[in-house]
Amino acid sequence: MKTDSKTVCELRDVTYVYPGEASGRVPGGASGQEPPEASGAVSTGRRPALSGVTLRVQEGEWLALLGSNGSGKSTLAKHLNALLTPTQGDCTVFGLSTKDLNNVFAIRSAVSMVFQNPENQIVGTVVEEDAAFGPENQGLPTEEIVLRVENALRAAGLLAKRKKPTYTLSGGEKQRLAVAGALAMDTPCLVLDEPTAMLDPQGRRELLDVLRSLHEGGKTIVSITHRLEEILRCDRAVVLVEGRIAWEGSIPGLFAHSDSFRKWGLDAPPLVSLWKELRAETDLPLPEIPTLTAMTDSLCRLL
Amino acid sequence: MKFLNHLTFGQYVPADSLVHRLDPRCKILAVLVVLTGIFLARHILVFAAWGGLLFSLAVLSHLPFRLVLRSAKPVLILVFFTAFIHVFFTDGTPLLEIGFITITREGVSGAVYMGLRLLFLVLFASFLTLTTKPMELSDGLERLFSPFVRFGFPAHELAMMMTIALRFIPTLLDETDRIMKAQLARGAAFDRGNLWKRLKAFLPVLIPLFVIVFQRAEDLATAMEARCYRGGEGRTRMHPLVWRTGDTLGALCVLAIVAGLIVGDRSFLS
Structure with a gap:
């Protein structure tokens, strides 16, 4: 089924049960007639990792996928790269079904993924060698690979280290190499699964700067995190709770629902807590999104 | 645990040298020829010549000689063990008798030669990894084995497995170091007691290490799959291998040196 040209990825009523957690396919099969509650996965006391998730990622948007540990964020992300296929429901990437094995290579050439631990995704022993691994697998001509590697390393701020062994890089640099x-x-969409989880504040800042410039360049980004301070520049947020979408909307809209953060397993950063308190206690014209700059301006006006 | 930070075997050291620029296939073949030559060496003067060759190679590769020597560290135990077996379990002309133990002339010379052979084997083999990027090494192996693919030989798979193994050597050494430090902090004693006790003390290191290795292997496989990896099929290279005149000259040079040493060993020195 073809989707709107502006849609990068689409999940329709997707349920996913990890093999071994239930006897494979949820009863009801691909027809999707039977709700997951009625499925074997639930009746045996096992919860599907995703339950009836419907989501559309638009071209050029920066989507934040939020949720606590075990909420299904990584499982959802793996569906976007065809690493996992729905037990029930449909997942399409640029109109191509992830269930069709013939589409897998095209899908992975359209959606690239960066995982949490940079150490576990670096294949090459030299920086440029690792950056070239994907384009080499895509079967691109040598000149094209050289050009792409150079551009990617420049964008990730690693061009000066292109000849260095990967084990000499810092944690932040390793994660930037994974992004490179x-x-x-050169995929139109980039999915990042908690890329800042293992980074120090400096490494986190560096990576977020790279993502911001990529987004400004028009790349579609799906960023998985449970750190709310990292989503301030995103266009939209989706909150997952126990494999279901609990909330979906704009970033200002999300902060307007800050009362539900605890229920969703999210922790409000101090800046957001202050913003929330000030909104409740004062008539100050506070920003819609509590960024550091906007909050500093508001507080300066107050003082 | 400091020794774990100083292991160089399997690591690539970047430099702009003649040896670094050689085609990996040339280096692999040269190493095979050199290893054969070392196995055939029988005279101490020939071993001295191999030592001189090793030093010259380090200079030619722009690598500090100490760094090259360090790559033999992991096999020192094996070298000593082999030498020990030779000293005490070789029959021949008695040199020294202590109770029921007899040390023979043949045993001592066998221990020295076998120890030197093993040492040189590792040192020359380590040049391959020190001067060749693992990806190049894997490409070289893949190309060398490619004639056997038609008989079902998994050339690409083997080459990729080797690349990944080499890539993970520093990571796993770090991991081992970390686990050992964690166990030391919890009272483990790796350097006390007899051999059996020391081996037993390593069990709490090995178990988490195995778990981590399998976890990492799974994560890496997923990450490789996500980056369009599907074996060697349709894969191109950023740096395709090109055999140049310099590689032919290098290979001929190694062949001539090794042949000279073998002939010298057999005809004159013996």
């Missing part, structure tokens, strides 16, 4: 590896594949 994904960028070198």
Whole structure:
């Protein structure tokens, strides 16, 4: 089924049960007639990792996928790259069904992924060698690979280290290399699964700067996190709770629902807590999104 | 645990040298020829010549000689063990008798030669990894084995497995170091007691290490799959291998040196 040209990825009523957690396919099969509550996965006391998730990722948007540990964020992300296929429901990437094995290569050439632990996704022993791994697998001509690797390393701020062994890089640099590896594949969409989880504040800032410039360049980004301070520049947020979409909307809209953060397993950063308190206690004209700059301006006006 | 930070075997050291620029296929073949030559060496002067060759190679590769020597560290135990077996379990002309133990002339010379052979084998083999990027090495192996693919030989798979193994050597050494430090902090004693106790003390290191290795292997496989990896099929290269005149000259040079040493060993020195 073809989707709107502006849609990058679409999940329709997707349920996913990990093999071994239930006897494979949820009863009701691909027809999707039977709700997951009625499925074997639930009746045996096992919860599907995703339950009836419907989501559309638009071209050029920066989508934040939020949720606590075990909420199904990573499972959802793996569906976007055809690493996992729905047990029930449909997932399409640029109109191509992830269930069709013939589409897998095209899908992975359109959506690249960056995982949480940079150490576990670096294949090459030299920086440029690792960045070239994806384009080499895509079967691109040598000149094209060289060009893409150079551009990707420049965008990730690693061009000066292109000849360095990967084990000499810092944690932040390793994660930026993982991003460079994904960028070198020149995919229109980039999915990042908690890319800042293992980074120190400096490494986190560096990576977020790279993502911001990529988004400004028109790349579609799906960023998985449970740190709310990292989503301030995103266009939209989706909150997952126990494999279901609990909330979906704009970033200002999300902060307007800050009372539900605890229920969703999210922790409000101090800046957001302050913003919330000030909104409740004062008549100050506070910003819609509590960014550091906007909050500083508001507080300066107050003082 | 400091020794774990100083292991160089399997690591690539970037430099702009003649040896670094050689085609990996040339280096692999040269190493095979050199290893054969070392196995055939029988005279101490020939071993000295191999030592000189090793030093010259380090200079030619722009690598510090100490760094090259360090790559033999992991096999020192094996070298000593082999030498020990030779000293105490070789029959021949008695040199020294202590109770029921007899040390023979043949045993001592066998221990020295076998120890030197093993040492040189590792040192020359380590040049391959020190001067060749693992991806190049894997490409070289893949190309060398490619004639056997038609008989079902998994050339690409083997080459990729080797690349990944080499890539993970520093990571796993770090991991081992980390686990050992964690166990030391919890009272483990790796350097006390007899051999059996020391081996037993390593069990709490090995178990989490195995778990981590399998976890990492799974994560890496997923990450490779996500980056369009599907084996060697349709894969191109950023740096395709090109055999140049310099590679032919290098290979001929190695062949001539090794042949010279073998002939010298057999005809004159013996």
